Amino acid sequence: MQFILSKQIEPTLAFHLMKFAFQAFEKELIELTPEEYAEAYQQAYHEITLHEQILLSEAACGVVIPDNLLQATFHSIQIRHGGEEEFFLHLQKNNLRPDDFRTALSNDLKVEVILVRVAYHAKPVSQQEIRDYYDSHQGSFYFPEQRRARHILISTENHCSHLPKDAQLCRAMHIHSRLQSNPHNFIREAQLHSDCTTANDGGDLGRICHGELCSTLDHALLQLAAGEISPIVQTTKGFHILYCEAIHPGQRLNFEEAAPQIFQLLTREARIDTCRSWLKSLFHIGTHNLK
Secondary structure, three states, rough: OHHHHHOOOHHHHHHHHHHHHHHHOOHHHHHHHHHHHHHHHHHHHHHHHHHHHHOOOOHHHOOOOOOHHHHHHHHHHHHHOOOHHHHHHHHHOOOOOHHHHHHHHHHHHHHHHHHHHHHOOOOOOOHHHHHHHHHHHHHHHHHHEEEEEEEEHHHHHHHOOOHHHHHHHHHHHHHHHHHHHHHHHHHHHHHOOOOOOOOOOOOOEEEEEOOOHHHHHHHHOOOOOOOEOOEEEEOOOEEEEEEEEEOOEEEOOOOOHHHHHHHHHHHHHHHHHHHHHHHHHHHHOOOOOOO
């Protein structure tokens, strides 16, 4: 792909090409296949066309990106690319100077601000709209089952213990044996023996939904009834013992509980629709690709 990256590429195009290469493919531009480059070029050209018209619109009047915001955004991008030196090399490979990148980045941020301005002209969502949405999507508003859990970790990682793995397993087995006869002593055992950061809180993991723990621990917790202790579970971090204190069944959210979530959803949709309509009024091109 080196032959495509001519020094004649205009800085704004180079900026958008670099952005799409990273966002869509997590690659540098020179690493793209011809097919990936063609897709990045098409997306970059489309976005440049949109941005040019947006920046010339009446809504752009008075929009200025503060230097501190530009600098903070520039710095965060540097970090994502491995730091200042790595990012400078990244720009060189993409035929971009830092000043040109900053200028293109500033315009990119201006477009975001303009679209936010336009979006806030969306019609407010009414209570009736929220109610209608709830009535037609009741199956979507379901609070999943949760399990109140506690956890003891006997770590086999070097930074937590210098004992061999067999000794750590033996340690876990002794703790597990004591808990089998007295599960209500779990908090004290966790405080005294757990290598997990939750030890000070008695191993408290809070309320856990399915999928929040790693798959091995998640499966073990789901097998427990309230008040039960798990078998010793081994992961790459060490040996684990779980305690299910209580099970809170899943339940359907009532309208009052679901309303804030619906309001956010409908407001977001209204703002997107407002932006789409505004963009269609600016351009003589289709906007079906806009996201």
